[in-house]
Amino acid sequence: MDFSLNEEQRAWQVKARKFAEEEIRPISLQRDQVADPRQTIDWEIIRKGSKLGFRTAAVPREWGGHGLDFVTQALVIAELARGDSAIAKTFSQCWKWSHLIADRCTSEQRERFLKPFLEDDMFLLGGGITEPNAGSDNRLPPGGDPRAGLRLRAERHGDEWILNGEKCFIANANVGKLFFAYTRTNANVTVGEGTTVFAVPIDTPGLRVGKVFDKSGWRFYQNAELIFEDARVPHANLVGGLNGGLKARTGKHSKFGELEYSANAVGVCDAAVEMAMQHGRTHKQGGKPIIEQQVIQLKLSAMHMLAEALRSFVMRVAAESDAKAAPRPAHNHFLMNFATDAIQRVCYLNMDIHGCTGGAMMNAAADKLVRDAIIWTHIAGDSVQRMKAVRSLLFSD
Numbered sequence: 428m429d430f431s432l433n434e435e436q437r438a439w440q441v442k443a444r445k446f447a448e449e450e451i452r453p454i455s456l457q458r459d460q461v462a463d464p465r466q467t468i469d470w471e472i473i474r475k476g477s478k479l480g481f482r483t484a485a486v487p488r489e490w491g492g493h494g495l496d497f498v499t500q501a502l503v504i505a506e507l508a509r510g511d512s513a514i515a516k517t518f519s520q521c522w523k524w525s526h527l528i529a530d531r532c533t534s535e536q537r538e539r540f541l542k543p544f545l546e547d548d549m550f551l552l553g554g555g556i557t558e559p560n561a562g563s564d565n566r567l568p569p570g571g572d573p574r575a576g577l578r579l580r581a582e583r584h585g586d587e588w589i590l591n592g593e594k595c596f597i598a599n600a601n602v603g604k605l606f607f608a609y610t611r612t613n614a615n616v617t618v619g620e621g622t623t624v625f626a627v628p629i630d631t632p633g634l635r636v637g638k639v640f641d642k643s644g645w646r647f648y649q650n651a652e653l654i655f656e657d658a659r660v661p662h663a664n665l666v667g668g669l670n671g672g673l674k675a676r677t678g679k680h681s682k683f684g685e686l687e688y689s690a691n692a693v694g695v696c697d698a699a700v701e702m703a704m705q706h707g708r709t710h711k712q713g714g715k716p717i718i719e720q721q722v723i724q725l726k727l728s729a730m731h732m733l734a735e736a737l738r739s740f741v742m743r744v745a746a747e748s749d750a751k752a753a754p755r756p757a758h759n760h761f762l763m764n765f766a767t768d769a770i771q772r773v774c775y776l777n778m779d780i781h782g783c784t785g786g787a788m789m790n791a792a793a794d795k796l797v798r799d800a801i802i803w804t805h806i807a808g809d810s811v812q813r814m815k816a817v818r819s820l821l822f823s824d
């Protein structure tokens with residue numbers, strides 16, 4: 428497979444690298460240290476990044492966006508994440524839902540949802556699937572049991588739908604302006620058969636933001652509850668067909684998910700390798716830089732190896748997705764699992780090399796990378812994702 432980049436891909440990569448080095452990295456640790464989780468976001472970095480196209484990068488060109496291909500998306504996310512993983516994710520979260528709009532919305536909906544998003548540098552998108560008692564069950568629904576999975580209820584009243592229930596851990600919930608809410612429109616069938624998606628603006632009557640979660644990692648990234656109390660959503664905002672909900676997670680939207688997390692992990696691994704090399708060269712024990720110790724060299728070698736292997740895997744899946752060669756589903760799932768293993772090992776080794784001051788003390792840069800890397804267990808590398816990977820291998824072709 429040819430991984431050489433064309434001029435446009437290279438230009439986006441260089442632009443993202445410059446932005447990460449000059450704008451993101453200088454504020455990364457400082458934002459991480461803000462105690463109140465509602466105050467960690469920095470709107471100035473969102474505005475600057477938006478002006479450069481990082482918020483709207485995945486909106487197709489014909490609808491006014493930049494229409495980046497998957498290879499370029501992966502390159503840009505990795506570069507931004509090298510500066511700060513959570514800031515990169517705040518931008519790419521908008522790409523995720525841009526893909527859903529492109530894949531599943533009607534042209535009237537596209538016009539209505541994309542116009543304000545494209546015009547407003549502070550317009551962030553999000554999507555609500557998870558609920559207090561429905562996390563993994565939405566991703567790997569247990570066969571045939573209608574009780575499993577999301578419960579946010581939607582009932583039709585004329586031209587409106589009335590939504591009741593709550594979502595939790597929702598990214599951008601307290602800062603975003605438009606959300607895609609996954610609702611149950613038929614409680615007597617499985618979650619796969621009875622789910623409908625609605626586009627819900629944040630100022631919808633009956634919708635409010637609940638608790639903002641205080642996370643150990645990805646502190647810049649906002650996660651909150653969305654509470655629906657007789658929330659009234661127009662029928663015109665139903666996306667992808669009645670009971671078409673989980674099917675809405677197909678097409679580019681679904682291909683992007685695995686790639687997004689894994690490309691972000693590449694950037695974090697790069698940052699950890701760079702940090703470890705720098706520390707190894709400058710920190711002395713026994714009168715010489717610790718990089719001269721064989722044990723440190725072996726650890727650095729393991730870090731490089733994992734970072735490069737992950738980069739190759741990401742580029743391969745991105746290129747396959749662009750070629751519409753439909754990568755075997757197992758590849759995408761295994762990519763997520765491998766990204767989790769790689770980022771956590773690489774960040775752990777970096778923390779180890781930093782010793783007590785840089786690694787075990789709160790708010791040190793190496794400690795932040797470990798806390799950020801833990802997020803992958805919950806979003807990408809838990810047992811359900813691993814089971815999905817194995818099942819897609821067992822049951823494909």
Ligand SMILES: Cc1cc2nc3c(=O)[nH]c(=O)nc-3n(C[C@H](O)[C@H](O)[C@H](O)COP(=O)(O)OP(=O)(O)OC[C@H]3O[C@@H](n4cnc5c(N)ncnc54)[C@H](O)[C@@H]3O)c2cc1C
Pocket residue numbers: 553554555556557559561562563564566567569595596597598599645650802805806809810811812
């Ligand atoms: C930073 C972050 C951002 C997020 N953003 C969003 C968002 O924007 N929108 C959204 O909808 N959600 C979001 N989530 C939620 C995320 O999708 C859920 O955390 C995830 O689906 C797992 O659900 P849970 O945390 O409720 O764990 P649970 O489902 O309660 O699982 C707990 C443990 O049990 C295991 N387990 C559960 N069921 C099975 C099974 N059948 N077989 C084997 N093991 C099982 C899991 O692997 C896990 O180890 C976010 C989470 C995080 C951490």
